[in-house]
Amino acid sequence: MTLRRLTALVALVGVFVALYLALYKAGVIGTLACGTGGCETVQLSKWANLAGIPVAVWGVGYYLAVFVVALAGTTERWGRAAKLPLLLLVLTGWGVLFSAWLTYLELFVINAICRYCVVSAVLAVIVFVLALLDWRAQREALDRQDSVASY
């Protein structure tokens, strides 16, 4: 449970980081200026949109999804769902791959690094590792149960 609680909390931080980037992209927040750390270069590049929606908005949706699934996993009703750890693992694994692709674009295509994008990528790795540990814990518990059952 601790793992899922941690996953939910880290994902919630991710929601805010992505929300900041989405609001920045929309011009609501932050100071739009060149030469202050690369966020504007990244955010104003053609890679900042995916299927017509800002990447940051996808990020908000992604972290919200992880948050909701992990939160559900801490409750009485959904915490027992056997498929939940796998769902979290697949979701966060996809998040890591997507973050890796975005970081590759920043480093080698756009040639600029956005601090908040880096924070988001780190958070994506953290939730993935937590989800992996949760999934393994479930597997081990199942194995233990099986060996107990076979006696």
Place this chain on the structure above:
Amino acid sequence: MDTGRGRAKGVVKGAGNKGGGQRMFYASVGALLVAGIATLSFMSTRSGASQIDSTIKPIPNTGHSIGSDSALVEVVEFGDFECPACGSFANLTEPDIRARLVATGQIRFRFVDFPLNIHRNTWPAHLASWCAGEQGRFWEMHDALFMNQDRWSEPATRRPERVISELARGVGVGMEQYDACMDTQKYRPQIQANVEEGIRLGVGSTPTFIFGQTRVGAVLNYDQFKRYADSLIADAKAKRGTKTRTR
């Protein structure tokens, strides 16, 4: 026997524990929500303004200005032609500023070069603006460069010179003199001096606006720009008032 259900139950022992742990967790979620919302709203109110050390005396009489010589105050923009933020200011806000503040004689507006080294194609654009300025076409070229930024900036091309010279021709610059001016990079030292002046005034990003001793490093919309300009005008009027009285 329903082993599947049994297994799942056993696995997540402690799930749905409504005890201290879960309450603590909900409290943490709540605290994080409050902290996140507070941080975001704080960030949305940050203006990017700071005061220039009073011993540093603006403003250089360099770059290019637009507006009446008798305007009470001058507002300076340090800008980079390849900077998308400067482009957004030039295309969206500046027309209003020129019509409502410059043309009415309230302020004079000065553009000073601050080409950033993160922009690969910006130098030819700055040089071209000066070469056009030599023929009295600086502001026409300034507007054309910003309006067509996506055609000559880095993602579009590695060789911006041809597009830029087309723009120069389009705003009525004589090409023979322009080409000679570009070939010799005549204004490079001048532009470099402007960058150094900007650094002296604490400019680190573009666009940066200088309203007297106030430095604002952010794209401003018209209302924000007018607020800073108004307070500068009020200061200038107050100062002039004191001078008249002491005379």
